[in-house]
């Protein structure tokens with residue numbers, strides 16, 4: 237069964253009243269009156285319910301006291317508090333502390349909630365959809381055959397596939413090909429992303445190619461030529477930059493493909509589609525929005541064991557192993573004199589760590 241995003245959205249908008257997805261908040265009285273009517277209860281019953289279920293009734297401290305929200309009362313009766321106390325005690329006993337990466341990762345989604353744009357033109361329109369998209373790490377890495385680390389991005393229906401592409405960070409884009417032991421300073425000018433700009437998404441038998449730049453090539457052609465040769469039904473093609481998510485035909489939860497740098501293939505799964513809400517981030521410019529990021533262990537420099545490796549050397553008379561990984565500082569101190577001249581014989585290749593985006 238095929239569902240297009242457009243049809244999800246159209247079906248919703250057809251069935252819902254505008255007030256269901258409008259951004260402006262209704263006054264509390266109107267809301268209460270509607271709620272009571274819908275539930276078939278009297279205004280008095282609703283008032284009773286409101287006071288019994290109010291947040292105030294959960295308070296475990298005197299009204300006039302500001303509590304420390306990190307301290308759980310010693311004898312909590314509320315289930316959530318009991319759980320929290322257990323967790324706190326466990327943490328204290330096992331000395332598990334979240335590092336800054338995990339703390340930040342937990343906050344990713346909260347940081348953007350309810351943000352309104354400065355200019356009205358950047359407002360995500362009412363009745364637009366928000367998609368949750370998981371982009372998995374390239375499957376060609378053996379290490380990732382058992383685990384499936386991914387990033388999760390949010391996009392709105394009015395964004396294009398090209399905008400999603402720009403939001404996907406992958407080390408393949410940063411690789412530098414070549415040996416630079418004689419000229420280490422020019423290495424950064426040879427980043428793959430600037431040279432090989434072609435890429436495509438593959439959704440439901442359509443290749444969406446990135447054709448924004450003159451250097452872009454249609455890399456889906458190989459498959460299409462192959463199909464012609466073997467007389468199998470042909471896939472069609474479209475441009476990534478001209479395709480908005482709302483026009484895309486996809487199945488939720490189905491694995492699709494993102495391919496760039498020739499053979500760096502990522503699984504792409506759309507896990508959710510929903511209408512926007514007043515509490516969502518409503519600034520178009522903040523999308524694609526990163527809400528989950530897998531953290532990859534980094535490979536450290538063989539000398540200082542502190543900084544992430546940036547250079548890989550081979551046949552290196554100074555290195556303890558072959559090949560050997562160095563951070564930029566140690567690499568230069570060990571291999572060049574004060575004037576920057578190369579000392580000794582070795583080959584040096586720029587190295588980009590998978591954890592570069594942590």
Ligand SMILES: [Zn+2]
Nearest residue numbers: 374406408500
């Ligand atoms: Zn990649």
Ligand SMILES: [Zn+2]
Nearest residue numbers: 537540563566
């Ligand atoms: Zn180092």
